[in-house]
Amino acid sequence: MQGAKVLAVDLTGDAVRAKNGSMVAYEGTMTFKKLTGGGNGLRGVVTRRLTGEQMAVMEVTGTGTCYFADEARDISLVPLHGDTLHVEASNLLCTEAGLRTGTTFTGLRGASQGNGLFTTTVEGSGTVAILSTGPAIGLRVTPQTPLQVDPGAYVAHSGRLTQQLQTGVTFRTVIGEGSGEAFQIRFEGEGLVYVQPSERDTVGGRL
Amino acid sequence: MTITVFDAHTLPADDNVNPYAFSVDLQGQWFLQKGKMIAYYGQISFDGIGHGPLDGLVASSFHSPLHASDWVVASGKGRLLLADRAFDVNSYDLDDGNLTIRSGNLLAFDPRLSLKQSIIPGFVTLIGTGKFVAASNGQVHFVEPPVRVDPQALVGWADCPSPCHHYDHQYLRGFLGGVRHLTGIGGASGEEHQFEFTGSGTVLIQSTEKLIAEQATGAVPDEQGVPGGSPRWSR
Numbered sequence: 179m180q181g182a183k184v185l186a187v188d189l190t191g192d193a194v195r196a197k198n199g200s201m202v203a204y205e206g207t208m209t210f211k212k213l214t215g216g217g218n219g220l221r222g223v224v225t226r227r228l229t230g231e232q233m234a235v236m237e238v239t240g241t242g243t244c245y246f247a248d249e250a251r252d253i254s255l256v257p258l259h260g261d262t263l264h265v266e267a268s269n270l271l272c273t274e275a276g277l278r279t280g281t282t283f284t285g286l287r288g289a290s291q292g293n294g295l296f297t298t299t300v301e302g303s304g305t306v307a308i309l310s311t312g313p314a315i316g317l318r319v320t321p322q323t324p325l326q327v328d329p330g331a332y333v334a335h336s337g338r339l340t341q342q343l344q345t346g347v348t349f350r351t352v353i354g355e356g357s358g359e360a361f362q363i364r365f366e367g368e369g370l371v372y373v374q375p376s377e378r379d380t381v382g383g384r385l
Numbered sequence: 386m387t388i389t390v391f392d393a394h395t396l397p398a399d400d401n402v403n404p405y406a407f408s409v410d411l412q413g414q415w416f417l418q419k420g421k422m423i424a425y426y427g428q429i430s431f432d433g434i435g436h437g438p439l440d441g442l443v444a445s446s447f448h449s450p451l452h453a454s455d456w457v458v459a460s461g462k463g464r465l466l467l468a469d470r471a472f473d474v475n476s477y478d479l480d481d482g483n484l485t486i487r488s489g490n491l492l493a494f495d496p497r498l499s500l501k502q503s504i505i506p507g508f509v510t511l512i513g514t515g516k517f518v519a520a521s522n523g524q525v526h527f528v529e530p531p532v533r534v535d536p537q538a539l540v541g542w543a544d545c546p547s548p549c550h551h552y553d554h555q556y557l558r559g560f561l562g563g564v565r566h567l568t569g570i571g572g573a574s575g576e577e578h579q580f581e582f583t584g585s586g587t588v589l590i591q592s593t594e595k596l597i598a599e600q601a602t603g604a605v606p607d608e609q610g611v612p613g614g615s616p617r618w619s620r
Contacts, residue, residue, distance in 0.1 A: 254387065254388045255387055255388075256388065257387075311470070311471045312405040312406070312468065312471030313388075313403050313405065314388050315388070315389065315391065315402055315403065315406055315466070316388040316389060316390035316391065317390070317391055317392070317396075317424060317426075317466075318390055318391065318392035318393075319392075320392065320393075322393075323392065323393035323394075323426050323427075324426070325393075325424060325425070325426055326424060326425050326426075326429075327423070327424040328420075328422055328423050328424065330420075330423075331423035331424060331468070370390060371424070372388060373423050373424050373466070374423075374468075374471070375403070375405035375406040375423060375468030375469075375471050375474075376405075376423075376468060376469070376470045376471040377420060377423065377468075377470070
């Protein structure tokens, strides 16, 4: 790890998958191979095309150190131990080769975020590098303490969580007296939610 | 970098979570600028200012009527996380004091403080005792007058008289400087004009010259003697 905006990965003949074009430098010998369908083969090609959760991924193999960065956004490492991380494709930088990626349906939350109805999942054991505008903050959700998150600040989540869209839209929103916090995602259950200290421009945020 | 994990109890109370996010321990009401909430635990509702039940609160601590559509009141109990486009955020305590700040930089404030439109366009003034949260592009530095500040680096000032303009006359009057200033040929150094502070107090400056977008503070009353107003019967 080099600061919080560049990720250094030491490779000894093994592979990582990274967002296409995110390599900024490398030492040693590396080969870069573009993977179609987010690295899920033909099925991935089809589902990603269908769901619009596009993800251009490359596989990096070699020996040496490879440096990854994306528009000076902050990078955080999330360790996975057999569980599943749900993350927006635009927030995913790099995964260890042993991890499986896929897509799932998110429902209305995705629509309010302007990110589409689907999200990317990462499963298995290993480390995932996620991107955020400003350092990500992890927030634990327990059955006693549900969490509400602004859709624009949401980055990723893991654990057994159910999410639902909560609206504060009233007739006042319609007459232009909205609160600017018209939509929130409510997380219930047991798990972790990662948020960033900034907001994407969302449909909900303008109400 | 590994991510620090917080839960509803370990989130700091009225303190920074990291340099870019602030956690408010909400017990009652707070004023927030629209869209700065990123997450919360507990029961909190957000209402635009100008709703019936909030009239009393607005009357006592909000005196910038035309600016009201940019603000919401968060009411309830819980921990509220605030952030603004990954800018640095800081909280400040005012103790029976006053502070004037660029309107776009103010994120949230305690309703014990009252917010007023400043006589200086684009600025608002907070008066009283209480806490507020403000953003800056880069870290904030505190300096004491007498000081001259680059207009783009100024965030706000507390307790001292409002600033005046200062021009580097020597430079503007000199032949080369004058030609450059008038024609723009050769470029100006960009440092011929500053805000000058005198008296005693504190001036807040940010560490870049890139401003945070301003929030409209609303038009001022259209009457004689009000700076920025256009009196109908003057002249």
